[in-house]
Amino acid sequence: MKNLVGLLMGxxxxxxxxxxxxxxxxxxxxxxxxxxxxxxxxxxxxxxGSNNKIDPNTVLQLDQIIYSFxxxxxxxxxxxxxxxxxIQYVTSLKKIKPNLKVLISLGGWGGCETCSEVFSxxxxxxxFAISVKTILKxxxxxxxxxxxxxxxxxxxxxHPFKLEDRQNFTLLIKELRNVLGQGAVISFAAGxxxxxxxxxxxxxxxxxxxxxxxxMSYDMVNGGSSKTGHHTSLYSTKTQRxxxxxxxxYLDSIGVPHKKMIIGAAFYARVFEQVGDSxxxxxxxxxxxxxxxxxxxxxxxxxxxxxxxFWDSEAQSPYIYNAEKALFxxxxxxxxxxxxxxxxxxxxxGGIMFWQLSGDKPNGLLNVIDNEIKNLKIN
Numbered sequence: 197m198k199n200l201v202g203l204l205m206g207x208x209x210x211x212x213x214x215x216x217x218x219x220x221x222x223x224x225x226x227x228x229x230x231x232x233x234x235x236x237x238x239x240x241x242x243x244x245g246s247n248n249k250i251d252p253n254t255v256l257q258l259d260q261i262i263y264s265f266x267x268x269x270x271x272x273x274x275x276x277x278x279x280x281x282x283i284q285y286v287t288s289l290k291k292i293k294p295n296l297k298v299l300i301s302l303g304g305w306g307g308c309e310t311c312s313e314v315f316s317x318x319x320x321x322x323x324f325a326i327s328v329k330t331i332l333k334x335x336x337x338x339x340x341x342x343x344x345x346x347x348x349x350x351x352x353x354x355h356p357f358k359l360e361d362r363q364n365f366t367l368l369i370k371e372l373r374n375v376l377g378q379g380a381v382i383s384f385a386a387g388x389x390x391x392x393x394x395x396x397x398x399x400x401x402x403x404x405x406x407x408x409x410x411x412m413s414y415d416m417v418n419g420g421s422s423k424t425g426h427h428t429s430l431y432s433t434k435t436q437r438x439x440x441x442x443x444x445x446y447l448d449s450i451g452v453p454h455k456k457m458i459i460g461a462a463f464y465a466r467v468f469e470q471v472g473d474s475x476x477x478x479x480x481x482x483x484x485x486x487x488x489x490x491x492x493x494x495x496x497x498x499x500x501x502x503x504x505x506f507w508d509s510e511a512q513s514p515y516i517y518n519a520e521k522a523l524f525x526x527x528x529x530x531x532x533x534x535x536x537x538x539x540x541x542x543x544x545x546g547g548i549m550f551w552q553l554s555g556d557k558p559n560g561l562l563n564v565i566d567n568e569i570k571n572l573k574i575n
Contacts (some may be wrong), residue, residue, distance in 0.1 A: 235573075237540070238547030239565055240410065240458060242301070245282035246554050255289045257566045259547070260297040260381075262341050265304035268311065271320040272327035273302060275335075283335050297381055300331065303343040306352045311344045313356060315364045324368070325375035332380060339381025340372065341410065346387060347396045366398045373405045382406045388413045388443040388460075403452055408546045411447075413440035414462035417526060419484045424471055427526045428462040429511035430535050435479050439511065440536065444543070458547045459540050461565075463490045463555030465527030476506055477517035477524035485523070491557035493527065507531070533561045537568040 240260040243250075250261075263286055266279055275283070287298050303311065314320045328340050345351040347361035372382055384402075386392065386409050403409070414428035416438045425436045432439040440459050447457060468482035488496050497503045502520040507513075512535045516525045528536075540548050548565060556562050 236455070236546075237569060238408070238458060238549075239562075239569070240547060240549035241553040241562075242549065242551045243286065243553040245278070248554070250286075250289065250553070251558075252292050254553075254562060255292045255296065257562055258293070258296065260299060260549075261286050261289070261553070262299045262301045262549075264301040264341075264552070265307050265343065266300050266302055267307050268302070268314055268324075271314055271323040273300070273324060273331060273340075275300075275331060280335075283337065287336050297338040298336075299339045299341045299381055299383065300328075300337055301341040301343050301385070303345065305345055306355075308344045309352070309355050312347070312358060312361050312364075315344075315368045316358075316360060318367070318371075321364075321368050321371045322375070325371045328372065329375050332376065339376070339383070339407070342368070342382075342384040344384070346392055349391050349395050362396060362398055365396070366401045369402050369405045383408050383410055383458075385410045385412055388416060388440070389438055390446075393443065393446055399447070399450055399452055403456055406456070408456045408458050409447075409452070410458045410549050411440070411443055411460050412551075413443055413460040414528075414551065415466075417466065419466075421468075421484060422481060424468045424477055424480050424482045424524045424526065426508065426511050426513040426515065427466045428460070428528050428532070429508070429513035430532065430539060431510065431512050433508070433510045436511070441539070444545070454544050455546045457545045458549045459536060459545060461533055461536055461548060461550040461561070462528045463550050463552060463561055464488060465490065465493050465525050468524040468526075469522060471517070471522050471524040473517075473519045473522075476504070476515075477519075477522075478506070478508070478515060480524070482522075482524055488525070488527075489555040490527065490561060491555060493525075497525075528561065530561060530564045533564045534568055537565045541568065541572050 238259040239257060240262065241258050242262045242264045244264050263283055266273055266275060268274065290296050331337065347365040348357060348359055350357060383406055386397065388411055417425040417427040429439045430441060432442045444457060465488045467485045467488060469485040471477045471482035472480045474480055497516060500518060500521055502518045503516045505514065505516050513532050514527065514529045537548055
């Protein structure tokens with residue numbers, strides 16, 4: 197009997213021990229998953245080139261730097277002497293962060309005049325893809341970002357476009373993937389407005405071939421707008437439907453994977469003049485005046501006394517207004533950037549990008565992004 201009791205007690209203790217180990221293993225796994233949740237979250241900077249060196253700490257906060265912009269010369273991607281110098285410099289930053297990815301972007305606003313024509317033929321698409329492959333090899337660059345504004349719809353005034361651009365854009369992506377191989381990073385910049393989302397891209401056929409899409413969730417109120425509003429808001433309002441969330445929601449509804457969506461932030465402000473004081477200038481008739489880099493915004497505001505700061509809790513976006521001078525400013529600040537980063541992390545998106553790196557200031561908006569990512573991993 198004693199032996200039987202001892203045996204039973206031993207089995208109980210063994211089971212408890214196994215259960216404890218199993219529980220500990222599960223807890224450890226859950227903790228590990230929580231810690232790793234943000235590890236594949238990308239922080240991407242567009243960079244237009246500058247003689248000012250990029251701070252090493254800034255480099256460590258980035259996963260990708262996209263040099264912007266290169267352009268077409270006939271059917272090939274042209275690298276000018278200035279481009280060459282900047283690309284060599286930015287690839288040298290891999291000495292600071294070896295896993296940093298460097299991309300070259302084609303186009304930009306006003307920079308894709310011949311894209312519709314060139315990418316309309318198989319021969320030209322192949323020549324372009326081969327030229328990109330050569331550049332990636334020669335400069336040790338990791339990939340290409342396509343900023344064609346816009347396939348199939350009107351973009352820069354006077355630039356040709358046609359309905360066939362949509363299919364030709366898909367064929368261009370296919371050709372790039374075939375020529376560059378699976379190891380190259382291929383991304384594209386997408387407008388966040390309804391016409392682009394519905395007409396410019398065949399999402400079902402394009403997204404399996406690219407690493408991610410950089411959603412330009414800024415310039416939603418832009419140089420062509422006749423009314424003020426939020427140019428880079430997180431959420432829609434009763435008056436302004438276009439927003440970051442609205443775009444993400446649409447892409448989600450048509451099956452674009454969250455991990456391939458990169459939302460955009462603005463490191464610059466848009467200023468409107470001749471704006472009436474109703475609603476402190478928000479959603480009022482006005483005329484676009486200028487853009488101001490985020491790093492210069494404090495100086496700009498202080499140079500014209502009378503600016504007041506406002507926070508739109510519905511849009512999760514700031515704006516400032518000067519009633520005396522009838523000036524309205526829409527932009528991203530530390531609070532809205534924090535909100536966007538949390539949104540991207542909580543919705544398990546692929547990351548956040550911004551236009552552009554030179555617009556930030558020391559301990560500025562990139563630091564806010566970095567801190568939010570670190571907070572997630574700690575908590």
